[in-house]
Amino acid sequence: MPSVLKLNVAFTAPHATTAIRLPALFTENGLLISHLRFLYSKRNKSQSWIERNTFAIQLLLKFIDAHQHSDMSATELLQSFVDALNFGTLDSQQIDELNLYWFPRRVADVNTLLSHINLYCDYIDGVYGHELPNLNPLRRATKAEERIRWCAYYKRQANCFLNHLNHPSPNKFSMSRRVQAPSAHVLSVESVSRFPDEHFERFLQYGFTNQAGKFDLCSILIVMLMHYGGLRLSECFHIYTHDVAIDNKTGAALISVFHPSDGASPSPDFTNRRDFLNLQFHLKPRNEYPRSHRLYAGWKGSLLTARNLSFNVMIFPHIKAIEFTELLRDYLTSRINGDHPFLFTNSKGQPESKKNFIKKYQKAIERIGLVSNKHQGTSPHSHRHSYGYRLATSGFNQLEIQKAMHHKNPDSCLVYIKPQDDEIREKARVLGL
């Protein structure tokens, strides 16, 4: 049985009226209540953040538990924890006496985990104060709460976890430099992240067919929104059927993407989309479901350009907006409708899940003989890269690309228009340099 178990529990804080679901850590001595209270204090953070924090504390508790019978000092033990994260726990013979079997982690990952532990330790300090804990020393402490209080104490005294985020005094520096996390390397990996243009039409035509040989129009439309509209995958799952209109003059589809909760309701009877989903369908905005929920779809805070808290999808090239309309008509007449407002549905009429789309997307990639891999540009996000690059190579300037991709910061689009090594080599060759 593992020394630390994670279970999702319904937690009701004192004086609160409703319970919220949070991950709780259980050791052989019971629930680590201080961590649950810490998570409650951070309940406005994302699901990803809460998961990552819980995972970091879980690793720390497991490591301390594995060293119960060690004669290391507390500082050495915590230093050893940082080393175990960095270099793993297997020796050169691939043997792990601690029975943890951790593999080496990337520097950035280690820093993230240590940052989470640091935050929790700060919270413990705030609750118990800065005095020396009147407890068994760390090595002899048996209760997880006691161990965490000692970790918070040593973190403050010896900066054991995150020296690089604080500013140690000179007399502490010599020790803390031995135990700090390493600096991350500055790295720009050359990778092909745009969808290969030469395969895209074939991908749409032959990738998405079901068992009966019919087109999976739902998936095709989602891919078109990403490839020709530059949408992130998650944004597609927030679109309602009401959010699509047709330009009567050109026949082009006009698509708006609204903020999932605060965006204007399609009906004036409701305050906003949260109100609409709740009262009309007993649903929540999809970014507010837990990450493990089938309806979950993230929201990355795109730049909203309309007062109704939405932005318009800029389909490029324009001819594709007309093709989108034609496919959309076929889709809407053939889809199974369900009790929800979402545009994209699965084979049962329920809102299409991101997870299911990704499975079908990968299958489609394999059908045309490619491998689904983001480094080869065959992941859903690669279409957003293709969109940004297409705008850049068609002569749009940085500000125009920023607006089309709905970035708040003009520099954010640079990653999408970054040239690849072979393109620079080719340019140099053409120039004869």
Place this chain on the structure above:
DNA sequence: TTATCTAGACCGGTTCTCCA
């Protein structure tokens, strides 16, 4: 630097299709 979203691996349950 920090917070958040995406990708991918692995697993399991259910439903569908084919065939003996």
Place this chain on the structure above:
DNA sequence: TGGAGAACCGGTCTAGATAA
């Protein structure tokens, strides 16, 4: 009709990428 295999769908976990 029942078994085998494929397809579909969902859950969990971790690492990497992106954006502010």
